[in-house]
Amino acid sequence: MKFWSELRRRNVLRMAALYLVSAWLILQVTEVVSGLIEIPDWVGPLVLAMLAIGLPIALVLAWFFEITESGITRDAGDAATAEAALGGRRLNFVIMSMLVAAVLVFAWLTWWPDRIVEKSIAVLAFDNMSDDPAQEYFSDGMSEEILGTLTGFPELSVISRSSSFSFKGRNLDAPTIARQLGVAHILEGSVRKSGNQVRISAQLIDASTDSHLWSGTYERELTAANVFDIQSQIARSIAEALNAVLADGENAAVPRFPTENLEALEAYLLGKQQMALRTRQGLTTALAQFQKAIGLDAGFAPAYLGLADANLLLNYNGHLPLDEALRHARPAIERAIDLDDRFGAAYASLGLLRSMQGDVRGAESALSRAIALDPNNTKAYHWYGDMLIYGIGDPGAAIPMLRKARELDPLSPVIVVTLGEALSSTGDLAEGLRLYRKALAIDPNFLSAFNWVGMAYLSLGDGENAAYWLAEGASRAPDEFRTNAGLAFVYRFRGEEERAVAIARRLQTIAPGNNASLVTLVSFARYEEAIEYAEVDWPGLSCRGPPDVRRTNIFQAMNLSLAYERTGQQACSEALLTGILELVTGQPGLSARAFGFLDAEVYARQGKLEQALATLRASVDSGMRAQWMMQVDQSPHMDGLRELPEFSVIQKEVLADLARQLAVVREMEARGELAAAPVTP
CATH class of the missing domain: 3.40.50.10610 (ABC-type transport auxiliary lipoprotein component)
Structure with missing residues (x-):
């Protein structure tokens, strides 16, 4: 009984009650916040563990210390009974306040309208x-x-x-x-x-x-x-x-009655079903069905939109050059809007098309119009977020748009991946990787996610895991462009020339004119072969006339310029570099699909080392990390910077941050918080 009385006198029991009520409130707040923002799955268990560890510490402190008029002091024994009583009354007041708060939170969770x-x-x-x-x-x-x-x-x-x-x-x-x-x-x-x-x-x-x-x-x-x-x-x-x-x-x-032709409607519906498969064969079949629907009813607006979207998806999956996809998609979207100027989905696709063309203001206008006409249009929010990342270079502003898209389409792996890209573009590669793995947990057959997981590991400097995930994706779809392109990067990263070049050559048959093939070839000094490929697929970049550098061929232009330089065609090389710099100046570099460190690469190639270092520093300070391994560490264009002490300082800073984030990923893996690799079918 004396021990029990001592616990009461020292306010240990009051502290236990106060701590447990406070802990419950903290857990409820954590649960609510995790439902509103993108908090990693491990945060909840971590908060619970910390609260559990803190309970005995709080009780020990209550035993040895008390609250007095002078503040928190060491317990003075029975002589301080009045002081202890004062501290007890204060704790009683705090406990009652916390209990009231707990009752209010419980009532809100129980009887307040469901979230x-x-x-x-x-x-x-x-x-x-x-x-x-x-x-x-x-x-x-x-x-x-x-x-x-x-x-x-x-x-x-x-x-x-x-x-x-x-x-x-x-x-x-x-x-x-x-x-x-x-x-x-x-x-x-x-x-x-x-x-x-x-x-x-x-x-x-x-x-x-x-x-x-x-x-x-x-x-x-x-x-x-x-x-x-x-x-x-x-x-x-x-x-x-x-x-x-x-x-x-x-x-x-x-449109309520977009066609009165039953055969056209059936062709359109079959095209939509095939387009949803997102495979090369499915998209090709979808194109044929949409064209059939248009042939049966030239006023069928949704069929034109289907035709446009299928072309854009073929490009996204690496099966159609961007210029060709835009050439087919643009008139189809314009025709759909001409037929129905309140067709919200058509404005969403127009926004995507303009974004791909580099017309970010036009894209904003079209996407805003799409959302105004159709507030439930998931694609409009998704593509708006995508454009904010890659067109405007503001991934922070993209995150709310992408969360809205995810709210409307919670099991869409592509939206989860894009949200991961937004977070990666702010420099949080570990959280981006978590979302890429989550996308694969949602859909183990979402092949693009294998590429994003692999490239995320590569960005963090983990070539072994990068190779595993990319090879897993390539084994499921040997002709899928993205995972094979990623594998070429991994083998380049490891210095495995023959394997990298073999993939580069095969990629030319899968996606002629792709940049992954060119950068692989020039990285291993196979300049003549690179020129042969590029001049066939991108004649506008050849030495036969003024270079036609565009957003759609800018990386090919960069690698071709190096091939020209190393084969003695200096004037052609410099003309390409000038065209590239004019295009990227003032444009966003953040994210894995924007220009990245391209401006720094151009300055380094031109021998303007101070400007190269300045732009490199600005990019790193903005949070750019995802492209470091590919565009700086492994870039054949950065050779002129590598021996400079200023470059070493920047490099150490970035590599230290990447190592820190890789350690976070290792902790996630150890706790089982990253979705497991899908079982090979």
């Missing part, structure tokens, strides 16, 4: 109930078109196709799917085509109760007009059930 938006919905892929399994494209298309119609209701938060369709065939109940997508409602249904009849059924489910709010079945003659009318009726019934209204009283996001 899930009430007017939110995910449209699952409708089941194909037709006798022919090949008709699945039609049922998928119905689901996607209803989803698109729902995005015209600004009050609704509509999850994008890629996340909603990821549950196809997984046999999960509606509440589970809704919880993973962060929505309050699920729309599911089925489609049956039989002869010249179509039957579409749909059910709106309240995920909190797993009960139907609305259901409907529509059986009509199979015509384009009837299909669009059913879609419209379903969308309006759902909006009515959720008390949502259209923008300006009409659908601003999707």
